Amino acid sequence: MDNIILFGIILIILSVIGGIFLEKRFKIKRKTNEMSPFAKRLQFILLAVIYLAFIIVSIRLISNDAEFNVLFTMLPFFFAISIVRGFMEWKYNRKAKRWISEIFGTFIFTTFFLIILYFQSF
Secondary structure: HHHHHHHHHEEEEEEHHHHHHHHHHHHOOOOOOOHHHHHHHHHHHHHHHHHHHHHHHHHHHHOOOOOOOOHHHHHHHHHHHHHHHHHHHHHHHHOOHHHHHHHHHHHHHHHHHHHHHHOOOO
16 A cells, blocks of 8 residues: 555656646646637537446446446546547647647556556455
């Protein structure tokens, strides 16, 4: 358990430092959202579909196995959400460069959950 906490603290520090570095290096604009209304609507629909799929799959797996760990559905859920957001930013709002920090956050998040799964006792 101590290893997970240590890795979590290290990844949080790396995430904050990496985020600051990326914002300064690539001049990422976080305040503005210049995506068109069509792109915003499309992103909302995609995220809603992913969320509903997560709820349905989680309920289905939990009802079949009472000892099922929801962490196994959370990793693909958050990974998919981050990838969709990063792709939508890259496709429809490339000049703001927020997609760079979104992909970086996805990498850090996935690394953290893989470490948790590695240290989790089954």
